[in-house]
Amino acid sequence: MSRNREVARLLGELALLTELDEGSPQAFRVRAYDNAARAVNGLTLDVDSMSESRLIATKGIGKSTAQKIREYVETGTITKLEELREKYPPEYVHLTRIPGLGPKRVALLHEELGIGSVEDLRRAIDEQALRDVAGFGPKSEAKLLQSIERLGLSGKERRTPIEHALPIAEEIVSGLATSRAVEAIEYAGSLRRFRETIGDIDILVSAGDHNAVMGAFLQLAVVEEVLGRGDTKSSVLTHAGMQVDLRVVDPDQYGAALLYFTGSKAHNIRLRQLALERDWTLNEYALWEAGSDEVVASRTEVEIYDALGIPFIEPPLREDTGEIEAAQEHTLPDLVRFTDIKGDLHVHTELSGDGHETLEDMLDAVAARGMDYVAITDHGEDLRINGVSRGQMLAQRERIAGLAKRYEPMRILHGCELNIDRAGDLDYDREFLMGFDWCVASVHSLFDLDRAAQTQRVVAAMRHPAVNAIGHLTGRQIGSRPAIELDLDAVIEAAVETGTALEINSHLRRLDLAPEVARRAAVAGADLVISTDAHTVGELDQMQWGVLNAQRGWVDKSRVVNTRPVDEFLEWVAAKRTSR
DNA sequence: GCCGTTTTCGGCCCGACTGTTTTCAGTCG
Numbered sequence: 328m329s330r331n332r333e334v335a336r337l338l339g340e341l342a343l344l345t346e347l348d349e350g351s352p353q354a355f356r357v358r359a360y361d362n363a364a365r366a367v368n369g370l371t372l373d374v375d376s377m378s379e380s381r382l383i384a385t386k387g388i389g390k391s392t393a394q395k396i397r398e399y400v401e402t403g404t405i406t407k408l409e410e411l412r413e414k415y416p417p418e419y420v421h422l423t424r425i426p427g428l429g430p431k432r433v434a435l436l437h438e439e440l441g442i443g444s445v446e447d448l449r450r451a452i453d454e455q456a457l458r459d460v461a462g463f464g465p466k467s468e469a470k471l472l473q474s475i476e477r478l479g480l481s482g483k484e485r486r487t488p489i490e491h492a493l494p495i496a497e498e499i500v501s502g503l504a505t506s507r508a509v510e511a512i513e514y515a516g517s518l519r520r521f522r523e524t525i526g527d528i529d530i531l532v533s534a535g536d537h538n539a540v541m542g543a544f545l546q547l548a549v550v551e552e553v554l555g556r557g558d559t560k561s562s563v564l565t566h567a568g569m570q571v572d573l574r575v576v577d578p579d580q581y582g583a584a585l586l587y588f589t590g591s592k593a594h595n596i597r598l599r600q601l602a603l604e605r606d607w608t609l610n611e612y613a614l615w616e617a618g619s620d621e622v623v624a625s626r627t628e629v630e631i632y633d634a635l636g637i638p639f640i641e642p643p644l645r646e647d648t649g650e651i652e653a654a655q656e657h658t659l660p661d662l663v664r665f666t667d668i669k670g671d672l673h674v675h676t677e678l679s680g681d682g683h684e685t686l687e688d689m690l691d692a693v694a695a696r697g698m699d700y701v702a703i704t705d706h707g708e709d710l711r712i713n714g715v716s717r718g719q720m721l722a723q724r725e726r727i728a729g730l731a732k733r734y735e736p737m738r739i740l741h742g743c744e745l746n747i748d749r750a751g752d753l754d755y756d757r758e759f760l761m762g763f764d765w766c767v768a769s770v771h772s773l774f775d776l777d778r779a780a781q782t783q784r785v786v787a788a789m790r791h792p793a794v795n796a797i798g799h800l801t802g803r804q805i806g807s808r809p810a811i812e813l814d815l816d817a818v819i820e821a822a823v824e825t826g827t828a829l830e831i832n833s834h835l836r837r838l839d840l841a842p843e844v845a846r847r848a849a850v851a852g853a854d855l856v857i858s859t860d861a862h863t864v865g866e867l868d869q870m871q872w873g874v875l876n877a878q879r880g881w882v883d884k885s886r887v888v889n890t891r892p893v894d895e896f897l898e899w900v901a902a903k904r905t906s907r
Numbered sequence: 908g909c910c911g912t913t914t915t916c917g918g919c920c921c922g923a924c925t926g927t928t929t930t931c932a933g934t935c936g
Binding site: 345351352353354355356357358359362363386387388390391392426428429430431432461462463464467516527529557559572587588590592596597599600603608609610611612 | 908909910918919920921922923924925926927928932933934935936
């Protein structure tokens, strides 16, 4: 994996510790580090390969941060960060994760009572010592104690993989949508932007009767505990320990509220700057004339973007990684959309031991989803548990040939998901592989080889003439398994050179390529394929998630091979095979 | 710490809520 993520994380840590040092999240240096972290995430090159002047040329990175990045690349440490870590040990930083405690109050408690850890704080509360500190009272003692007890369940820093958060949000939205009081409902926040991990779930409702909506919300089966209830906002904890905030607004404010609660914070700040340039001000209720109550726009997001003089920006792009500038210059990508997808090229059946449905059931389901083509890709024989022998593969090919007429005009390709071994070699032999219509090659083993070895094996697989795509390139599983180490520049370059597509795996646990990797690949001109990797009929619906993930990676429709009509797609497949 | 058709200094988004206050600081999103 590239080190961009690593560097962005360190810059984020630098921002956090600087916030403690400066005593304010609004301190300009804090924001500068945050901006720099975001800039690194938006880079389309490895930071390793960038000179100081190249880094400075990036918007959001100045001389000082560029030097720190170079220092890290060359020495593995950042002196300033080490100093701050020394000054603010982990136990102290941990205190700021308690809701209600920010840099100022933590510093005050340390100064007055010598509190340096959560344990110290708990003891001080037990001794009723906090109430003697200016600004604290019995209520803050009680509230902090409650927060401490909930720490780890729903702290500020805890984020839930999208795989777990999304179904909860969908259950709540569908549960409330039936309420007569609800005029419109959507989940907002990082979930709507399709981030891979989610803090709190934010649900936005438009309604005239706020009370009726609040009542219905608190009655939902997922609710474990009510944390707060108000006229416009209520918060609950679900059984799974996720916090869900519901906000109810009047219908004429829905667009402004949706924009505001979708974020990201950084994107919203940029929008407010655009408003200020026009002598307007933007808040969660509306875009206003400055100093008056004259509304410029508020009902829909489109109206607000329009008033600000830029085209609508899709939620997955709203991270302030260049989308505002691109919108102003009319260079936003022609984003791939769900309705553009014409084929699913990574589908398993019961023939792989881990598939669960028959060939016919999967084909029926793919056809019902309106696909023009599909590739059946059960596992190659080298996969220890679920591999398929030559004889079984040939029998499957016969069955598919026999079914071709039945599913017309949908085209069925006989494919295979191959295993990339340590050296980059694959299952079966060359002649047998060339008998498949479509091959996806994936890493299923040896996740901890070093960067050079991983890169070498993947590139070797791409050079095989039968390999049309690399499946779930980095092998990551969000929240549980890290990405394998790869020289992404080298991998992407080889993909372009060999005409091998990189898969965007749509499974919510994988979303692999990660968006920033997809963005780099697309910019470099690599071909991409968005696939479900479905092992059940239900998982065929994952395609929509792969598309959103691709949108987060700024992927233009023209880069995605399975948006092409079947003939054009088959020509592209044939091109690689005949070129060697 | 970053940035610039109001350039190399002086700016840098907006509002609600809470608990402690007598007018507000700190925290949060």
